[in-house]
Amino acid sequence: MSELLKISLPDGSVREMPAGSTPADVAAAIGPGLAKAALAARVDGELVDLTRPFTADAQLALVTARDEADALDLARHDFAHVLAEAVQALFPGTQITFGPSTDDGFYYDFAPKDRPFTDEDLPAIEAEMRKIIAANKPLRREEWSREQLISRWKQQGESFKAEWAAELPDDEPLTVYWSGDDWLDMCRGPHLPSTGKLDPNAFKLTRVSGAYWRGDQNNAMLSRVYGTGWLNKKQLEEHLHRLEEAAKRDHRKLGNEMDLFHLQQEAHGSVFWHPKGYLIWRELEAYMRRAIDAAGYREVKTPQVMDSRQWEQSGHWGKYRENMFVIPDEVPNTEDEGPVVSGDADWMALKPMNCPAHVLIFRQGIKSYRDLPLRIYENGCCHRNEPHGALHGLMRVRQFTQDDAHIFCREDQIVSEVRAFCELADRVYKDFGFTYSIKLALRPEKRFGSDADWDKAEDELRNAVVEAGLATEEYGWEELPGEGAFYAPKLEWHLTDAIGRTWQVGTIQSDRVLPERLDASYIGEDGEKHRPVMLHRAIFGSYERFIGILIEHFAGRLPVWLSPVQAVVATIVSDADPYAADVAAQLKAAGIRAETDLRNEKINYKVREHSLQKVPHLLVVGKREAEEGTVAVRTLGAEHQKVMPLADAIALIRREATAPDLV
Template identity: 45%
Template structure:
């Protein structure tokens, strides 16, 4: 009957009666900022009784775990407010997310942003009332009966999926919710929150299910942290690539072709420079560039499987010689029309098949920058990062099974080279593994997943597993980079494919003279150039490295007197291969400098009479406050010294 337990708190070891609460154990250290605790590494409420010997650590509101608790508790507070204001609304789930939380409701009518201030007000009232948050454990069956009585059918459904015999609910005032916890001790701890947006969301993320009404919010330990976060969001809005693209004159969108950018001359410069950069790498890494047709008979997509799996995302067109001229997307549709290619892979198999291949041809690396069209659903379009037409730095590698690991490793080296050259210091790598629907045996999948993992390890790359997210035809490596709002976008991808070689009956002759099936590796390093440019603009705020800047040098004349000198310099720089322009407008220098700053021109070359007389220039760098007087030769040397990716 040991009624005592040994508790370790920091350096101190104490013996207390079994059942003593965490709060009492931490007594004395319990500031207002301590909102939960870790007991042997597990997050628990301060009110949790200690029944075993354990190590207890306080969790402060400002720690990342503490913040999580606060946000989760705030989600509960919001649900309580919503149910108080809108009786009959059912609750579903309300997790924390990267920068806050959300809660999905089944309301009688969907919420709108106008509802948010009212809900926030109610939340403040409930927080002010400082309701005690209590944890109650009960048998799952009891809980099911309880939520059934309350008419909370979503909670009942959740409970039916929980294997545990006992579950916990949290009660605050007259409101309760099924929850694992932990939570803050009372609602008064929640003082810095804001509801940010409403959205529709499907129950369990499945569009066949009911559409719920989701409210997003965020919460912090104190008001200052909340303000800071909101200010950060505002700053991120300034970096939105759609705004930068308009301001810098890079591209535009028009409803006449939703999701398809018009590249303006300056945007085209960036696009072409990225393509040229990849082409240089292709020579070094052994890729061969091709162009294949843009439009194919549907027969191609029928063989490749796109007709079955991707047709809804394809732009289809009737056979122009068909008098009826109708797109038949029905089961026989592949026999009559054409489709605009959404991917390059099927076309590349024709290049592979054009000759009788042997092991000596492998690996065969075929690259293509052609434009790909995908009929993305209207609701998903998003600037350059989600478009209906794109160019990928796409390549397909046809290789033997035993070459997979080397090829993947080589492409990963390339990925690292490119991302570091373009200033993305920390791309995230994920290994997407076998999905539920898949071709091939588990053993094959295990082997190919292991090959990808091993190639990652060879490159000393840290990666996470993205379980079940592989393509149905093979596992893949996905590479993500964040935009200004820290939303992660998949850019690069390396995918193993055993399916297409099968479907197109690709073969090669082995050294032993037998026939074997090659494997295809689909890979893109920048991914879609559109998305990459979008992310790059947000990453840099539009301040591109010198080699990528659409306009590299702007020569600013001080007055008409130096106009000809400015023109002469511009011509000289242009002849040397720099993208240089002269601003000889009848304006004050301050005005011209401001415009060059806004256009994000890396080199501003100011020439007044002093400089003209001495054949010098005054160089001002973008985002620089000082200018430097130097000779023309020195200016050229400075421009030439700007780093270029190899």
């Protein structure tokens, strides 16, 4: 009689199964519906194939399409393998390398035999993939030795796979997965039971690009084929619609159409702000100044360049130097031959962040416990040497300005200060129409400071969010192990935009490390020196990125108070030019940013052009309007215009052009 194993299910029931049984057997024992729906299993928390035998008593949770996170990852992983099989069927002699799943799909890197792949190859590859899916080929796991793997790959002419197999450790099982009986790839798994579990209408190949073998530019160039994969056709269509909508909202495209900014090679990673774009910046800056003034912050300005010894003391030189722009502290004399600066010269660095400079301000003069909390704010320009390939419009730049502040406080003030910041951030994000979630990023493996200090810092942030009533499902409260900074845990604000994308923007960090390293202190009530706790905080994150997010969130149709041009007065006939000029003058006198369009063009042409520029209100005037003292108001996005007295139009636009009041 075979041994019976106890398999515990999520509902608390226990099934006794013979040794060697699999999760698929359990699913079949429960019922045919579950057997058909099951895609994989979690055994004692580990995601495994349905055909993996039990070796002992276990906790079992069967994975179906309802377990979307697991199911999507499995499907995307399998789409990548089906892609590789399809490519080798269509292009014999092509070598395979790697093919992981991604956040919204998958890719696979190939070494083609004859020529690099192009986007024109994608339809044929998609068709071959659908054939493989329709064949419902079983996906079968086997364990091989490293020598078997290397021998197999060399026989098949797979030099890239052979190289990788030679580096795999022998102290753990090495696995391959067969697709049917004629194609395999080495992979840790798990996989779906068969290719037929994939929906043939739930994927799309999107593009081809070049990629270096193992990410090293000294290695061979490969062809990378990207795809997006989902559980069903509806999910795919929704994703493609989001991509289409995102392309329409792309801040780089809209920034060009609206004449807001541009980027060019001569200052790669930095932004050239045009007058209209800088008006948005100025409005945001003024808005934030009102907020921080009301909240008791003191604004400062600190140097762009600081001595490397300061960065060494803060810890950034050792942890962050590769991302810093460094310069010698002496300028070479071009009249001399050879370099002036010796190898042991002192170095300066453009600041990548403002925090050490704010500590230096705090250290000027003796601080008492009565002076705390001290809230120091700066619209601080920073420079970070981001990799060329990581730069992306306004979203990832090398020069940026933070709405940065540091709160120096006593231990007993931390929770109240963090809670006040949570409430301020809440008001700001709601002013811009964002919903958000809050995450607590906990200690990373490599960090400064004692475990006791990290315990306190994490508890303080957690307690503040609880007191503010934000640690709830409504606010997407979540804790993220290992994702804190090397010096402090942090709260993160993740905004959700109009098409459902999330952006990590605001943050507050509770730091005991930097005050210690930079010797910040205050005199306590007991007359002794004490270390302040330093709260690093920002709401916009950076002006550049926040403006990019706003442009995409609103699809360029910014709130009237943020719009660079709030109204344009456009004439139908030249006889109305004097009246148009008077209307514009009255608008400007009311504090409205207004322009005139007196060009000898048809009014429909003017309407289209100013709609492209996302001007909120177009005031159309002709002879009748001039005689009656009225304007025809065309509001962006509205189907019809409204004729109204000029005074009423001014009052309407003025209300919309008033910035939110945080005081």
